[in-house]
Amino acid sequence: MKSTSPGFQPALWTLLALASASTVNAGLDRTERAVARHAAAGARAAEALLERTVNIESPTENVAGVRAVGDAFAGELRAIGFRTHWVDLPPEMKRAGHLVAELEGTRGKRLLLLGHLDTVLRGEPFRREGTRAYGTGATDMKGGIVVMVQALKALHAAGALKDRRITVMLTGDEEDAGLPLSVARESMVALARRSDAALSFEEAVNGTATVGRRGINGWTLEVTGETGHSSAIFGPERGSGAVYEASRILAAFQAELGNEKYLTINPSIVVGGTKAALDDYRGTAEGKTNVIAPVAIARGDIRYISLDQEKSAVERMQAIVARHLPRTGAILRFDDAAYPPMTPTPGNEALLKALDGASRDLELGPVPALDPGRRGAGDVGFIAHLLPCLDGLGNGGGGNSHAPGEFMDLATLTPLAQRAGVLIYRLTR
Numbered sequence: 001m002k003s004t005s006p007g008f009q010p011a012l013w014t015l016l017a018l019a020s021a022s023t024v025n026a027g028l029d030r031t032e033r034a035v036a037r038h039a040a041a042g043a044r045a046a047e048a049l050l051e052r053t054v055n056i057e058s059p060t061e062n063v064a065g066v067r068a069v070g071d072a073f074a075g076e077l078r079a080i081g082f083r084t085h086w087v088d089l090p091p092e093m094k095r096a097g098h099l100v101a102e103l104e105g106t107r108g109k110r111l112l113l114l115g116h117l118d119t120v121l122r123g124e125p126f127r128r129e130g131t132r133a134y135g136t137g138a139t140d141m142k143g144g145i146v147v148m149v150q151a152l153k154a155l156h157a158a159g160a161l162k163d164r165r166i167t168v169m170l171t172g173d174e175e176d177a178g179l180p181l182s183v184a185r186e187s188m189v190a191l192a193r194r195s196d197a198a199l200s201f202e203e204a205v206n207g208t209a210t211v212g213r214r215g216i217n218g219w220t221l222e223v224t225g226e227t228g229h230s231s232a233i234f235g236p237e238r239g240s241g242a243v244y245e246a247s248r249i250l251a252a253f254q255a256e257l258g259n260e261k262y263l264t265i266n267p268s269i270v271v272g273g274t275k276a277a278l279d280d281y282r283g284t285a286e287g288k289t290n291v292i293a294p295v296a297i298a299r300g301d302i303r304y305i306s307l308d309q310e311k312s313a314v315e316r317m318q319a320i321v322a323r324h325l326p327r328t329g330a331i332l333r334f335d336d337a338a339y340p341p342m343t344p345t346p347g348n349e350a351l352l353k354a355l356d357g358a359s360r361d362l363e364l365g366p367v368p369a370l371d372p373g374r375r376g377a378g379d380v381g382f383i384a385h386l387l388p389c390l391d392g393l394g395n396g397g398g399g400n401s402h403a404p405g406e407f408m409d410l411a412t413l414t415p416l417a418q419r420a421g422v423l424i425y426r427l428t429r
Contacts, residue, residue, distance in 0.1 A: 027357075027360065027362075028362070028422070031158055031159070031160050031425060032361070032422050032425060032426075034157075034159075034160075035151075035155055035158045035160060035418065035421040035422055035425055036154075036418045036421070036422065038153070038154035038155075038157040038158055039150055039153075039154035039417040039418045039421055040414050040418070041157075042150050042153055042154060042157075042414075043150075043413060043414045045150075045153075046146050046147075046149070046150040046413045046414070046417065047133070047413065049072070049076065049146050049149065050126070050142060050143060050146045050410075050413075051126040051133075052072060053069050053073070053137070053142045053145075053146070054123070054126040054133075054137055054138055054142055055123065055125055055135070056072065057119075057123030057136070058117055058118050058119050059118065059119050059121060059122050059175075060095070060118040060119075060120075060172070060173050060175050060176040061094065061176070062122075063094065063095065063096045063172075064096075065123075066118050066172040066173075067086075067097075067172070069117045070086070070096070070099040070170060070172065073117070073145055073170060074101065076149050076153070077101040077149065077168060078101075080152060080153055080156035080161065081156065081161060082101035082103055082168065083103075083104070084099065084100065084101040084102075085099075085100055086098070086099060086100075087099075087100055087187045089173075089178055089183065090183065093183070093184065094178070095172055095173040095177075095178035095184065096118070096172035096173065097172050098169055098171045098172055098187060099117065099169070099170040099172070100168070100169050100187070100191070101167070101168040102167045102168075103161060103164050103165060103166045103167075104165065105162070105163035105164045105165050105166075106165070107163045107164055107165070107428065107429075108165060108427065108428030109165075109196040109197055109427045110165040110166075110167075110194065110197075111165070111166045111167070111195060111197055111198070111424065111428060112167050112168075112169065112191055112192055112197070112198040112199070112383075112387075113148055113166065113167070113168045113200075113201065114168075114169055114170075114171075114198060114199070114201065114379055114380060115141055115144055115145040115148060115168075115169075115171075115200070115201045115202075115394075116141055116171045116172070116174030116175070116379060117142075117145075117170050117172050118171075118172055118174060118175050118176070119136050119137040119140070119142075119175060120140075120175045120176075121136050121403075121404070122136065123136045123137075124136040124404060124405075124406065128410070131397075131409050131410045131411045132397075132407045132408070132409060132410070133407060133408050133409075133410050134405065134406065134407045135407075137406070138395075138398070138406050138407055138408045139203050139395060139398025139399070139400075139406055139407065139408040140202070140398070140401040140402065140406065141201065141203065141394055143394060143395035143398065143408040143413070144201035144202055144203060144393070144394020144395055145170060145201060145394070146413060147201055147394050147395050147416050147417050147420060148201045148393075148394070148420065150413060150417035151417040151418075151420040151421035151424060152166075152168075152424075154417060154418070154421045155421050155424060155425060158425075160425050160428075160429075164428045166424070166428065167191055169187075169188055171188070171379055174378070174379050177339075179337055180336070181337055181338075181339075185379075185382045188379065188382055188383060189382060189383060189386070192382075192383035192386045192387055193386060196388075197347075197388045197389070197390075197427060198383055198384075198387055198388070198389045198390075199389075199390050199391075199393055199420070199424070200378065200380040200389065200390070200392075200393065201391075201420075202378055202391050202392055202394050203392065203394050203395060203396065203398050203401070203408075204392045204396040204412070204416055205374070205375075205396070206396070207365065207367065207368075207396065208367065208368050208369060208370035208392060209355055209367050209368075209369065209370065209390055209391070209392045210342070210369070210370050210375055210390065210392035211342075211344045211348040211349055211351075211352050211370075211372070211390065211391075212341070212342055212343060212344035212369075212375075213341060213342040213372060213376065213377060213378050213381055213384075213391060214262060214304055214305050214372060214373070214375070214376065215303065215304050215305075215307075215338060215340045215341030215342075215377055215381055216301055216302070216303050216338065216339045216376065217301065217302050217310070217334055217335055217339070218300070218301050218302075218334070218335040218337070219299070219300055219301070219317075219332060219333065219334045219335065220278070220297065220298070220299050220333050221246065221249060221250075221267075221296075221297065221298040221299075221321070221330060221332050222295075222297055222331045222332075222333070223242045223243075223245045223246040223249070223272075223295065223296040223297070223298075223328065223330040224294060224295060224328065224329045224330070225239060225240065225242035225244075225245055225292065225293065225295075225296075225325075225327060225328040225329075226238045226239050226241070226294065226327045226328075227241075227274060227291060227292050228291070229290060229291070229292070230289065230290045230291060230292055231290075232292070233292050237327075238292055238327065239325060239326035239327025240325035240326055240327070240328055241292040241293050241294070241328070242293050242294055242296040242328060243293045243296050244325060244328075245296070245325045245328035246270065246272060246296035246297075246330070248325055249320055249321055249330060249332075250267050250270075250298060252320040252323075253265045253317060253320060256316060256320065257313060257316060257317070260313075261305075261373070262303075262304065262305035262309065262372060262373050263302075263304055263305075263309055263313055264301075264302070264303045265301075265302050266300045266301050266302075266303075267298045267299070267300040268281070268301065269281060269298070269299050269300075270283075270296065270297070270299075271283035271284065271285040271296065271298075272285055272293045272295060272297070273285040273286050273287030273295065273296075274286060274287040274291050274293060274294065274295075276293075276296060276297055277297070278297040278299055283297065283299075302314075302334075303376075303377070304341055305341055305343060305344075305372055305373075306341055306343040307340065309341075310338075310341075314334065317332060318332055339377035339378070339381055339382075340381040340382060340384070341377070341381050341384070342378070342380050342389055343384060343385075344372065345384075345388065347387070348384075348388055348389055348390060349369075351388050351389070351390040352367065352390060354423055354427065355390060355393075355423050357426075358419055358422040358423045358426060359419050361422070362415070362418055362419060362422060364415050364418070364419055367419075375391075375392075378391065393416070393419075393420050393423075394416070395408045395409070395412050395413060396408070396412035396416060397411070397412050
């Protein structure tokens with residue numbers, strides 16, 4: 001759903017790719033060196049898997065396409081010992097469901113690895129220009145799943161998956177989740193409750209990893225006022241009208257809440273007039289310059305780093321709405337389809353520290369945390385309150401997510417697969 005990437009940085013990822021070619025390092029044990037070698041040896045297969053899956057159209061609403069992408073990844077996972085099955089969702093949700101793959105061993109931490117199979121747009125075919133791989137889903141997030149699979153295959157080849165407890169869940173509706181969300185993410189929550197940590201493979205932004213992502217919810221503001229001749233506006237009989245009241249409320253949102261860190265409130269569409277209607281994201285309005293507008297409607301979103309921040313913001317927004325201009329009224333409603341936040345926690349920081357150590361030992365450099373304000377909502381937020389989580393472990397060097405011309409840097413696949421592979425080994429040994 002949404003990482004905000006600062007863009008393609010070829011110099012950084014070229015250095016990582018060069019570093020990944022030399023994996024003999026005193027900081028790695030024998031198995032870890034083998035994992036790194038096998039990940040490097042799997043580069044050609046990883047690129048082929050990316051091309052194959054990108055060429056399968058899988059926008060969320062294309063149930064058959066999403067299933068086909070899942071089947072492609074399921075075959076790769078079964079080949080290295082995972083048991084796979086589909087979690088079906090009710091037919092009325094019109095979603096493909098989720099692919100789950102499991103290793104049911106007895107050793108090490110129980111890991112849950114996350115990714116998503118669907119895309120926002122229909123398929124733009126795979127093409128390669130230098131190290132850039134173009135195509136819908138290349139970076140969000142078929143490339144991330146390829147990094148995951150490449151890492152797991154390297155672990156398998158090194159004998160490091162034997163008797164491990166690892167579950168992979170690839171959702172089929174991250175970009176447009178089925179409703180109700182409690183049903184759409186019920187299986188993810190259940191898997192998280194029997195796991196010790198979760199690793200999510202959304203895009204790695206400029207060599208960072210993600211310990212926090214903001215949640216998101218939608219809201220609708222409905223404002224009413226008296227109508228009549230425009231010459232009577234502000235008077236005792238007609239008051240200020242709906243448009244002024246809506247303007248007052250929106251301006252107060254910005255003035256009173258606009259400077260709080262990680263909190264944003266965005267009015268995305270506003271309509272008002274003698275008649276006005278808003279159907280989700282499409283609005284209509286009509287009126288005359290000499291008539292006071294009796295109705296105004298606004299729709300937008302709110303983003304927050306914690307549930308406490310959301311609760312406080314909602315209370316303050318409702319208080320602003322309640323301070324009506326003369327002869328006006330307003331109601332503020334919030335959606336029932338919120339994506340919860342991934343609030344930074346000490347457990348998340350510990351996972352980042354482990355990833356940073358693996359990266360340094362691979363001579364791939366340090367891994368700082370991405371500012372949570374630069375990352376949107378994602379699946380990991382549904383389970384972040386249950387266990388330590390780390391996101392941003394997928395491919396790097398991407399751009400144009402959710403737009404034509406989406407691309408990623410193929411040079412990032414191997415170093416980031418090595419990094420993920422060593423991290424998984426250290427967490428599960």
